[in-house]
Amino acid sequence: MSSIPDLTAHLGYLLRMVSNAVSQEFARKVAREGVTVAEWVMLRALFGRDAITPTALAGEMGMTKGAISKLAERLLDKGLIERTDNATDKRGHSLSLSPRGADKVPILAALADTNDAAFFAVLSGDQRDHLQGVLRDIIGKHGLTVVPVD
Amino acid sequence: MSSIPDLTAHLGYLLRMVSNAVSQEFARKVAREGVTVAEWVMLRALFGRDAITPTALAGEMGMTKGAISKLAERLLDKGLIERTDNATDKRGHSLSLSPRGADKVPILAALADTNDAAFFAVLSGDQRDHLQGVLRDIIGKHGLTVVPVD
DNA sequence: TATTGTTATACTCTATAACTATA
DNA sequence: TATAGTTATAGAGTATAACAATA
Numbered sequence: 001m002s003s004i005p006d007l008t009a010h011l012g013y014l015l016r017m018v019s020n021a022v023s024q025e026f027a028r029k030v031a032r033e034g035v036t037v038a039e040w041v042m043l044r045a046l047f048g049r050d051a052i053t054p055t056a057l058a059g060e061m062g063m064t065k066g067a068i069s070k071l072a073e074r075l076l077d078k079g080l081i082e083r084t085d086n087a088t089d090k091r092g093h094s095l096s097l098s099p100r101g102a103d104k105v106p107i108l109a110a111l112a113d114t115n116d117a118a119f120f121a122v123l124s125g126d127q128r129d130h131l132q133g134v135l136r137d138i139i140g141k142h143g144l145t146v147v148p149v150d
Numbered sequence: 151m152s153s154i155p156d157l158t159a160h161l162g163y164l165l166r167m168v169s170n171a172v173s174q175e176f177a178r179k180v181a182r183e184g185v186t187v188a189e190w191v192m193l194r195a196l197f198g199r200d201a202i203t204p205t206a207l208a209g210e211m212g213m214t215k216g217a218i219s220k221l222a223e224r225l226l227d228k229g230l231i232e233r234t235d236n237a238t239d240k241r242g243h244s245l246s247l248s249p250r251g252a253d254k255v256p257i258l259a260a261l262a263d264t265n266d267a268a269f270f271a272v273l274s275g276d277q278r279d280h281l282q283g284v285l286r287d288i289i290g291k292h293g294l295t296v297v298p299v300d
Numbered sequence: 301t302a303t304t305g306t307t308a309t310a311c312t313c314t315a316t317a318a319c320t321a322t323a
Numbered sequence: 324t325a326t327a328g329t330t331a332t333a334g335a336g337t338a339t340a341a342c343a344a345t346a
Contacts, residue, residue, distance in 0.1 A: 016169050064314075064315060069329055091321065093328085136164065215305065218305090220335095
């Protein structure tokens, strides 16, 4: 008789809620280091690897070329990444961390460590491991690119 | 010797990746119904309950009054919610679903159902249950408000 | 004065599409 | 023509802070 739908929270909904909460806290912390979460993701993607073209990076990060271009410009302004002209093809170039950017990554990684530890301290070690396993499972099966390959 | 930090993906990072993937897919689907994800969250929050003040809603949704005001204005324009003047205090008013909005919620909920089912089909039933349990645990222990109380 | 809500302003994030320079 | 990348434009999402009306 009633048309009240079953509003039991969906997994995607719960996931978004938790994800937003962690990310917002993290965003405040990295802001003190002068970067945004998206910038951190790009820095992380560039760490410990060869220079990469914007287009390739766009593919890995699941963003458009335009978005990468804008993000890269801000990181260039902040002196955290560098552009290197392509020797053979004058249209392209490569992006890589600057020395300052490379120094920054461990600092930001440490912030991520403490933020994660604090936020997920409400879980048991087993729960954390399980959660990590399930998330990696989803990522693998959907072919999502874990940008910073580890 | 090396200064390479341990970039093992953090839980917050994995969570954000998965959450973004689900939400982006869902966003495309609800867009066909003419609403955004944030609008769906507000509609869901208003469903099956008494009218609520913008300030109270802001508290529940973890947003500022200004953000709620902007979101509400769009939903008013779309005819999905209604404003009712407060009888006793002329400063305030209450928000509630319009008949059209109330009709829309089940449709959007069904979209969320199918989107969730499709996305999380890569998991076993046990994994899904476990994931839901862990997320609810985090939400409860952090006192995050599951907007649409169920 | 304090509170309710709107508005002004600003910035991030992101997409689409037009454009430039090169191939 | 096709490709690499930038830029222009636009809109969502969100915050802060100034503001108007009322209490």
